[in-house]
Structures are given as C-alpha cells and as structure tokens.
Amino acid sequence: MSFYDSSTQHVESSLMRESLMDKNVIARTEGQVVPILPDVNIIQIGGRSIMDRGRSALLPLLEEVVANQSQHQMIIGVGAGIRSRHIFSVGLDLGLPTGALATLSAKDSAQNAYMVSCLLAKHGFVYLEAPFVVQLLPAMLAAARGAVFNGIPPYALWEHPPLVGKLPPHGSDAGSYLVAEVFGARSMIYLKDVDGIYSTDPKTDPAAEFIPEIRAQELIDKRLPTLPIEPAALDLLTRAKLMSHFRVINGLTSGNLSRALAGESIGTLVRQ
Amino acid sequence: MRRHPMKNTIENENSLLTGLGKQLLSGSLSDAHVQQATEDTPNFTILPWVNVVKIGGQSIMDRGRSAVYPLVEEIVANLGKHKMILGTGAGTRARHIYSLAIDLGLPTGVLTVLGTAVAWQNAQMLHYLLAQYGIPFIEPEGFGTLPHYLMERGAVVCQGMPPYKLWEPNPATGRIPPQRTDTGCFLVAEVFGARKMIYVKDEDGLYTADPKKDSTAEYIPRIGVKELLALDLEDLIVERAVLEFMARARNIREIQFVNGLKPGQLTAALNGEPVGTIVYKDGDAR
Numbered sequence: 001m002s003f004y005d006s007s008t009q010h011v012e013s014s015l016m017r018e019s020l021m022d023k024n025v026i027a028r029t030e031g032q033v034v035p036i037l038p039d040v041n042i043i044q045i046g047g048r049s050i051m052d053r054g055r056s057a058l059l060p061l062l063e064e065v066v067a068n069q070s071q072h073q074m075i076i077g078v079g080a081g082i083r084s085r086h087i088f089s090v091g092l093d094l095g096l097p098t099g100a101l102a103t104l105s106a107k108d109s110a111q112n113a114y115m116v117s118c119l120l121a122k123h124g125f126v127y128l129e130a131p132f133v134v135q136l137l138p139a140m141l142a143a144a145r146g147a148v149f150n151g152i153p154p155y156a157l158w159e160h161p162p163l164v165g166k167l168p169p170h171g172s173d174a175g176s177y178l179v180a181e182v183f184g185a186r187s188m189i190y191l192k193d194v195d196g197i198y199s200t201d202p203k204t205d206p207a208a209e210f211i212p213e214i215r216a217q218e219l220i221d222k223r224l225p226t227l228p229i230e231p232a233a234l235d236l237l238t239r240a241k242l243m244s245h246f247r248v249i250n251g252l253t254s255g256n257l258s259r260a261l262a263g264e265s266i267g268t269l270v271r272q
Numbered sequence: 273m274r275r276h277p278m279k280n281t282i283e284n285e286n287s288l289l290t291g292l293g294k295q296l297l298s299g300s301l302s303d304a305h306v307q308q309a310t311e312d313t314p315n316f317t318i319l320p321w322v323n324v325v326k327i328g329g330q331s332i333m334d335r336g337r338s339a340v341y342p343l344v345e346e347i348v349a350n351l352g353k354h355k356m357i358l359g360t361g362a363g364t365r366a367r368h369i370y371s372l373a374i375d376l377g378l379p380t381g382v383l384t385v386l387g388t389a390v391a392w393q394n395a396q397m398l399h400y401l402l403a404q405y406g407i408p409f410i411e412p413e414g415f416g417t418l419p420h421y422l423m424e425r426g427a428v429v430c431q432g433m434p435p436y437k438l439w440e441p442n443p444a445t446g447r448i449p450p451q452r453t454d455t456g457c458f459l460v461a462e463v464f465g466a467r468k469m470i471y472v473k474d475e476d477g478l479y480t481a482d483p484k485k486d487s488t489a490e491y492i493p494r495i496g497v498k499e500l501l502a503l504d505l506e507d508l509i510v511e512r513a514v515l516e517f518m519a520r521a522r523n524i525r526e527i528q529f530v531n532g533l534k535p536g537q538l539t540a541a542l543n544g545e546p547v548g549t550i551v552y553k554d555g556d557a558r
Contacts, residue, residue, distance in 0.1 A: 008334045008364070008474075015367035019482055020448055022507040029370070029446035034377035082297065088310075089293030095316030097522065099463030134385060134437050157415060158434035158459045161520045165310035167301055178439045182381030201300075226300040239442040241379060 033241045035184025037138065040073045041261060042180040042188045044151055044173060047081030049193035049228070050251050051112045057252055061191065062116070064257045066123050069145060072261045075137070075185075076125070077151035077176030078116050080108035092166060102159035102168035106152040109172050117148040130154040133179065151175045174232040177246065184242035189260045191251030192228045196268030201226045213269045237272055244272040315522050317465025322422060323356050323542060324461035324469050326432055326454060329363025331474035332532045333394045343472065343532050344401045346539055351405060351426040354542045357418070357466075358402075359432035359457040360394040362387050374447050384440035384449040388433040391453050395431040402429060432456045454511040458518065458527065465523040470541045472532035475509060477549025482507045494546070496554025509549070518553060526552040 010016050018025045043065070050057050065074060084105040091101045110129075117127035124145030128137060133149050140147055151172025162169045173190060180188040197219070198208040211219075216237040219227075227234075228248055237246065249256045249267030259266045289297070292309050299306045325347075332339050347356065366387045373383050399409040406425045410418055412435040421428045432453025443450040454471065461469040478500075479489035492500075497518045508515075509529055518524060530537040530548035540547040 007336075007338055008330060009336055010334070010364045011368040013364075013368035014371040016364060018367065019507050020367070020370075020452070021509070021511060022482070023445075024506065026443065026446045026448060029374050029448050031374060031447065032377050033379050033447070036379070036382075085296040085301070086289075086293070088301075089289055089296045092292060092310055092313040093290050095314040097315070097318070097463045097465070099459065100318070130437065130439075153439035154435055154437065155439070156412065156435065157463045158412070158436070158456060159463075160459075161462060161517055161522065162307070163520055164304070165307040166313060166522070167307060167310050171301070175439060178381065178441065181442070182379050182438045184379070225303060227302050231302050236441055239444060241442055241447075 033184070035242055037141070037183040038186060040075055040141065040183060040185045042077060042176055042183075042185045043074050043257070044077045044176040044188070044190045045079065045112075045116060045251065046190070046192045047079030047084070047109060047112055047151075047172060049079075050191055051078065051115075052081040053193075053252075057193075058116075058119070060254055061251050061257065062119055064254065065120065065146075068258055068261055069123060073141060074146050074261075075141075075179065076113075076116060076120075076146070076148045077172055077179065078109055078113035078148065079151050079172035080105050081112065083108040083111075088167060098161050098166050098168055099155075099157035099159045101166065102152070102170070103156045105168060105171070106150060106154070106156065109152045110150045113148050113150045120146065120148065137183075149179065153178055169230070169232045171230050171232070173230040174236060177233045177236050177243065180246070181236065181240060181243040187261070187263075188243055188246035189257065190229055190246060190248045191257065192248055193250065193252050194228050194248075195250045195253075196248050197224075197228060197270070199224065211268055212265070213271065215271050219270060234270065237270060240272045246270055315465070317523060319419060319422070319464040320467060321355055322464055322466045323354050324359065324457050324464075324466045325356050325538065325542075326359045326361065326457040326469075326471045327394075327398060328471070328473045328532065329361030329366065329391065329394055329453065331361070331363075332472060333360060333397065334363040335474075335533075339474070339533055340398070340401065342535055343538065344398070346535060347402065347427065348405060350539060350542055354426075355422045356427040356542075357422070357457075357460060357464075358398060358407075358427055358429045359453060359460065360391055360398055360429070361432055361453040362390040363394065365393070366390040370448055380442045380447050380449055381436075381438035381440050383447060384433070385437050387449060387452065388431065388435075388437065391431040391433045395429050399429040402427070430460075434459055450511070451513045452511055455513040455517065458514045458524070461527075462517070462521050462524045468542065468544075469524055469527040470538065471510060471527065471529045472538055473509060473529060474531065474533050475529070476531045476534075477529045478509050478551070480505065492549055494550045494552070497551050498554050500551060510551075515551070518551070521553065524553070526550050 153175035202208040434456035481489040
C-alpha cells in the first residue's frame, strides 16, 4: 500500500500527496457528520452568574438537575467566575501571556466543576477531566448517571491569541459548546443570571430589549457592548455541523431548566 | 453560632488590586473597554532564548532515513549553541486517517484526536534518534519541566499538535482540523516569547502556488503576514491559522521557512541568516 514518490513514503488515501492547506482539497472534505451521543444534553452552569452566588443559587438548580435525571441524560460543564478575574488581574500585572492566563483560569473552573460533582455524587454523577472526556465519557454515561466536566477547554498554553488584548477568548461557554458539537448532543443550555440576551445589559439599563430568538451571525453583527455568553461561542455556532442552536436561560428561576430540557421556548434561542 | 452570610465576592475596593483588576472584577470580560485595557499591559517573555523548530511530517519524517538522518545530525551539531523545542508534524498517515474518518462521518474533534496520534508517533521516532544525547520527549501535560531540560540538555521533542483534542473548533469549510502542527508549534513559540520560530519543510520557502504541481509558481523570499493573507492564495506552505494568529501575536515578529533537505539551512536560520522565506509582522500597531 505504500508508494514511492520523490522519496516520501505515502499511504494510499484520498488525501495522499495533497496539501491540507489547499482550498480545493479542504472543500472536498465536506460531508455528513454522524452524532456520537445524540441523546445527551450539555448544561453549562455559569461561574460568575451562578457558582459565585453559592448555595442560594446553586442548590435549587442542582435539585432541578436531579429531578430531570430520569428523563434526560445530562453532562454538566461549569464556568470559572470571580477567582479567574482576580488571577487575570494579577497575571496581567506580571506581564504573563494569554496561554499562561488560560492555563491558570482553567483551574478555577475545575474547582467549580469538582464542587458541583461532589454535590451530585450521591445521584451518580462523576467528574471527568479532559482526558477522560475523550476516552471514557460514553462508558461513564452507560455506567454512571451523569457527568460534570471543566467548562474551559484544555487549550492551556496553546490558547489562541485574542484579537484585542490578552484575555483568553475560549472560556467555559466556548468549551461547553465544543463538547455539545463534537458529540452531536440533543441540546446545549446555558444557565446564567439573566432571562436571556438583551439589546443592552438589563442589570444597568431598564430600557434593555429582550431578544427571544436570533441567529448567531446577526448577534455578532449587532456588536452589543455586553453579552451573557462569550463571543467565541457565537463564532463557533456559525460553523456548526451538528449542534446548530443553543439556549441561554435564567438558572436562578426555578423550572427554567426543566422547561428548556422539555424543548419549550424559554430564554433566548440562538440559531446557527 | 450565627455569622454574617459569607460574601462570595472579592471586594472591589480592595486596595491590592490594580485599576485594571477592578475593571476585571466588576465588568464583563467580553466588554470592549476591558479587553482594550488588557492590550496595554506589559509583556513578560517566559523563554526568550528558546528556538521552536517544527519538523514537517509529510515533507521530512515520511521520507525516512534520507531526510531525517542528516537533519538529526544538524540538530545535534547545534546543541550547546541554540536551545530548541523540536515539534513534529503528522503527514501521510494523518491524511489516511482523516479521509477514513471523514468517510465514517466523524466530526472534526475526533479527527483531531486521531491526527494527534500521528504527530505523536513522529515525535516518538525523532525522540528515539535523539535519545542518546539525553533529549526527552515531553507531552503537553509535562511542559512544566521543559525549561529544566532545555537548560540541561539544550533541546526537547514534543508532538506539534495543540492539545485541543475533541475541543478543536470546526473549520469554516470541510472537516479537516484547522489548527494542526504548524499552529501548535507557533502557539508554543508565541506563549514562551521564543527567539525564533523555524519551519523545516521540503521546499525552499513560500511560492505563489505549489511548486510541486505548478511550474510557474514564483518564489517569495520575504513577505508581510497581512500582505500574504491578502493574496488569498489557493495553497500555502503553512496552515492559515498560523498567519491569522501571527497578525495578532504580541511576541513573535517573524517566522521562517527553510528546506530541511538542504544541509545547513536550519543552522543558518538558527544563526539568524535570512535563508528560505521569512514572513514578518507588518503594519504593527503595537
């Protein structure tokens, strides 16, 4: 099966001898993608919006997760929150690069995810580090009754330099979306402390208008000054192959998660 | 015992925080003003003396002994003079498994896991050839020990893929992972503030088209990254993600492409000579 061509030993394949940088070659690789875990729901618990509030916000939410456990398979991503803001501040002051900040910040969300997994342990949830998400998630879902993972993707020192400044562009919203996309999940639900996406920040502007449904590109083009989700998650959604929408809901309002899992139109639906 | 409810915030009035720190605690991280404020922070370079050298997969490793042995000799000759992080590409086995996995309907994230294994194999082989000089192979999780080995042995071998695994973003078109070994090595160079980022391939540098397929292809010895992106070439010697990231890099000012099949080119590049093609950061606002 091996070829001898200008001394390179090739293995025969449709991409053999091709440049993977060639636009025509890249275009040939379009095609149907198979969902790996089509029944699973990816739930993202916000760091700043939920975790930092402590038991008053988190425990009712986790009760709702448990109440839905028999009907819906859930994998829970968790965000970082205020401790990451603090370490960004110290790290930036020390002159550290984006990749170092990303490595540091991922520990804050790991702590939060670990706490969530402890609180759900008696209901059969397990905490999975990135290598176990890669290798064991399907087996864990068959054996365990749910999983919790670090929402921040394992980019570490390899985090992309942002367009402006130094803050890592891929936080837990982007990381959770990527898990939903690669497994071809049933839904991606972000639990935040606002009812969804508004034209301006509803916490500071009473005239803020609620947006019930919008396309990702449309939302990017609006260039809103603040968003309840990371811009990187919107950018990723524009390139979806499987997970072509996500929902941003208020995790502080009891019943919202159950309604979102049941497919009701609640919060803001962002479509590809 | 009754206590005040615990306050789950870090005080904004905390005098230990810088002005930027206070903005970070109170504002949204996606706020344009907050991001702009982080633009003006100082840059500390972590390993200013290190050179990142990427050894091509299809272009070098897949050629076997005839290409790899002389290059290994040249790397050994430079030990003690230049400290090197040696990253490897993937090559023809990655092309095989990408085409197989695409045929099976698997997503980009899975292709990344598969492609990483191929770059890993090439790194292992390069490592075996350099082992007698005390040069270690380092996984991404072991990068904390990298400065020690660079100081003690002068070089380390790692696989070039960034450790994104299932978290690799989809490309704009198709399904091949857009950030592969060129990008992984570039990001290592950028995060450490490396002295040089050198790509060792099987061409003398950059051409307007693939010189292996198009005889009218013109050679480009030196070009700005924005100019190169604007050319919007059909094919490139390097992953497009490298050029996109370089345009916004804070540390890396130029990257160099040399022909690893020509003895002496890597050494010349390490010595700062303008061999091959240099892509530099143009229109630098910083």
